[in-house]
Amino acid sequence: MPAAGRGERLGPGAPKALRELGGVPILVHAVRVLARSRAVGTVVVVAPKDGVAEVRALLADAIGERESAALVVVPGGDTRQESVRAGLAALPADVDVVLVHDAARPLVPVDVVDAVARTVADGAEAVVPAVPLADTVKQVTPAQAPGLPEPVIATPDRATLRAVQTPQGFRRDVLDRVHAKAVEEGVDATDDAGLVERFGGRVVVVPGHEEAFKVTRPLDLVLAEAVLARRRSRDEY
Numbered sequence: 001m002p003a004a005g006r007g008e009r010l011g012p013g014a015p016k017a018l019r020e021l022g023g024v025p026i027l028v029h030a031v032r033v034l035a036r037s038r039a040v041g042t043v044v045v046v047a048p049k050d051g052v053a054e055v056r057a058l059l060a061d062a063i064g065e066r067e068s069a070a071l072v073v074v075p076g077g078d079t080r081q082e083s084v085r086a087g088l089a090a091l092p093a094d095v096d097v098v099l100v101h102d103a104a105r106p107l108v109p110v111d112v113v114d115a116v117a118r119t120v121a122d123g124a125e126a127v128v129p130a131v132p133l134a135d136t137v138k139q140v141t142p143a144q145a146p147g148l149p150e151p152v153i154a155t156p157d158r159a160t161l162r163a164v165q166t167p168q169g170f171r172r173d174v175l176d177r178v179h180a181k182a183v184e185e186g187v188d189a190t191d192d193a194g195l196v197e198r199f200g201g202r203v204v205v206v207p208g209h210e211e212a213f214k215v216t217r218p219l220d221l222v223l224a225e226a227v228l229a230r231r232r233s234r235d236e237y
């Protein structure tokens with residue numbers, strides 16, 4: 001679980017994974033969901049470099065013996081991709097299936113975690129949960145300076161587009177191989193499945209969930225608080 005980002009788009013404060021949602025750090029919500037899935041045996045949390053001890057203590061208190069999955073905490077890198085690589089290096093040798101889940105998606109339903117893991121277990125090499133887009137999307141030539149008009153190049157057919165979430169699931173050998181190739185070739189991707197595509201692998205999409213959104217900007221935190229409050233009022237959490 002990459003959790004080493006600073007959360008700059010969320011604004012000033014603690015690293016995003018340690019910011020609170022419903023009085024509990026975002027990271028704790030995310031780890032609890034994974035630990036609740038019967039498909040998950042070990043959770044490797046990739047923490048901010050200067051926060052490893054703090055994250056270990058936090059998770060020992062918050063998760064403790066109550067969940068069944070084993071927990072490992074390692075320091076992250078300067079990019080999400082480097083952090084995922086650090087997490088991969090810390091996996092136990094007998095693990096064959098890896099789910100990569102952003103700590104920044106604390107409200108992903110456990111059913112999505114299970115569905116991704118099941119699809120890998122059933123034979124897919126790389127699986128991403130995703131949702132259809134609500135907005136029409138335009139491809140543009142990015143402006144040279146903020147605020148300038150951007151010429152439109154195309155309007156892709158929305159029916160063929162998906163907004164991709166996590167956890168993304170992989171055969172471990174495939175994920176190890178594409179991360180190693182990415183280092184060799186200096187390739188950066190915004191998600192792990194992107195590396196599989198880039199190096200010739202086959203990625204499939206399964207249904208994601210609207211509540212698996214990424215807490216990225218301040219408004220996302222407002223929405224996350226509302227979703228959590230609704231779950232708590234219905235005793236779903």
Ligand SMILES: Nc1ccn([C@@H]2O[C@H](COP(=O)(O)OP(=O)(O)OP(=O)(O)O)[C@@H](O)[C@H]2O)c(=O)n1
Nearest residue numbers: 002003004005006007008009078079083103104
């Ligand atoms: N060097 C990094 C950067 C990101 N992440 C993790 O990758 C996930 C997705 O990243 P994002 O939401 O973009 O987080 P930040 O990088 O923290 O956000 P920002 O770009 O606003 O700083 C998050 O769980 C984040 O902690 C990470 O482990 N290591």
Ligand SMILES: C[C@](O)(CO)[C@H](O)COP(=O)(O)O
Nearest residue numbers: 080102164165166190191214
């Ligand atoms: C992996 C991801 O969450 C899939 O949507 C996304 O690509 C992460 O992007 P970020 O810019 O690192 O938040």
